[in-house]
Amino acid sequence: MVIAIIGTLIALLLPAVQAAREAARRLQCANQLKQVALAMHNYHAAHNTLPTGAYCPVSGSCGNIYGCHNWFTSIMPYLEQTALADQLDTRKRTYDAPNAGLILDRVVAGMRCPSDPAPALQSHDRFASSGCPSGVHIAGPRDTSKSMAMWYVPSGGPVAPDVGTCMVPAWSDGMNCVSRYQGYAGHGAPGLFSSGWVTYTFDHCRDGLSNTILIGEVLPAIQKDFMLFNSHYIVATTNLPPNQHNTPMACKPFPNNWVQNGCHFWSLGYNSYHPGGVQVAMADGSVHFIAESVDYRTWVFLGHRSSGQVAQVPQ
Numbered sequence: 001m002v003i004a005i006i007g008t009l010i011a012l013l014l015p016a017v018q019a020a021r022e023a024a025r026r027l028q029c030a031n032q033l034k035q036v037a038l039a040m041h042n043y044h045a046a047h048n049t050l051p052t053g054a055y056c057p058v059s060g061s062c063g064n065i066y067g068c069h070n071w072f073t074s075i076m077p078y079l080e081q082t083a084l085a086d087q088l089d090t091r092k093r094t095y096d097a098p099n100a101g102l103i104l105d106r107v108v109a110g111m112r113c114p115s116d117p118a119p120a121l122q123s124h125d126r127f128a129s130s131g132c133p134s135g136v137h138i139a140g141p142r143d144t145s146k147s148m149a150m151w152y153v154p155s156g157g158p159v160a161p162d163v164g165t166c167m168v169p170a171w172s173d174g175m176n177c178v179s180r181y182q183g184y185a186g187h188g189a190p191g192l193f194s195s196g197w198v199t200y201t202f203d204h205c206r207d208g209l210s211n212t213i214l215i216g217e218v219l220p221a222i223q224k225d226f227m228l229f230n231s232h233y234i235v236a237t238t239n240l241p242p243n244q245h246n247t248p249m250a251c252k253p254f255p256n257n258w259v260q261n262g263c264h265f266w267s268l269g270y271n272s273y274h275p276g277g278v279q280v281a282m283a284d285g286s287v288h289f290i291a292e293s294v295d296y297r298t299w300v301f302l303g304h305r306s307s308g309q310v311a312q313v314p315q
Contacts, residue, residue: 025114026274029151029217030287032110036152037214037281039078044202051075053154053183054231055197062135066127067093068231071154071193081108093136094229100139103229105146111228113151115273118221118253121146126224126254138229148228149220153270155213155280156183156235157191157303161265168239168296175307176300182233182268190304192283193235202283206306209283211313213238213303216270216280219245221253223267233268238303240269242278243292288313 044050051074056064069090076085087102094103107120124142127133138147158176160166166177179187183194192200192214205212218236220226222245225233244250244266251263270290272278277291280302290299294314301311 022115022275026279026289029113029115029272029274030279030289032113033152033215033217033279033281034285034287035079035110036075037285037287039075040154040214041285042078043075049199049201050192052197052199053194053235056185056231062132062137063093063095065132065232066137066230067095069094070229070231070234072150072228079110084108094138094231095136095140103139103147106148108148108228111148111151113217113272116151116219116221117273118149118219120148122149122220122227122254130224138227147230150226150228150230150234151217151220152215153218153226153234153236154193154215155191155303156189156193156195156237157213157305158239158300159183159189159191159194159235159237160239161233161237161268165265166239167237167244167265167268168241175304175309176296177239178304182235182237184232189235190307191235191238192305195231195233195235200305204305205283207301207304207308207311210286211302211311212283212305213280214283214285217272217274217278218269219253219267219271219273222251222263222271224254224264236270237268238270238300240266241292241296241299242270242290242294243272244269245271246292282313290314 051071054068054070056068112120124137127137160177160180163180170177178190183189185196188194188198218226249266251267270278277289279289281287298311301307301309
């Protein structure tokens, strides 16, 4: 009888304990997200612009697609990563010396959401299904080495992942699907970041800093390009509602049934394992939890820096 009572009490307490642990993890994740947003602000204060998404030549070689330095390299000195930043040679690709030896198998503190069970270091085998299956990837060919995954990704706003491709079909005015290739190279994006060399300032944010997403959470195990030192498709789109990893079209965590039915594009939005939504940092530095049930139009315009529409963070 006593054992039965104890078992009942444990069954009653376990959900509360699990909820408390997730609340602590979500708070830690929010604090880390805020630190990245503040680092972007400090970079902007020093350079009068936000960092370049990734500066790569137009050439579509594997080295140019994956091997350029990105926005994270630029803000490292503002995230207590000055020692590593000083050792990197940004004039060379990430796979050239000395960069490869500094990037491979390195875990960067404070850049992994604790609610995601995926390991911080991800195998380069994740690129096996890409257009560069055996070429240069981030810091060298696919091998036994690993690279740091990316849990916090800048907002490209409602940007399209490809030519004529919108996962959520474009409205008649096209406002929920602008530009292409996640803003790769010189295409630009409707958000505050692009995946290419087009940069923006806070002055470009005409909808207001408190109403525009700067950066948010993603799940790198379901999106091959979300890697910390990668330079391809490294912004998230608000064309997709939050937590599309819960939909049938989303990718399964690598390497299980990973690439299927166009799941790669379906995983380019903001996703998390926080129950019911995702966390984003707005351009004013504030961090908010956005429910996955958020009105789609509100979500789209929160990603757009100059939509001219009234969109405020849901309370």
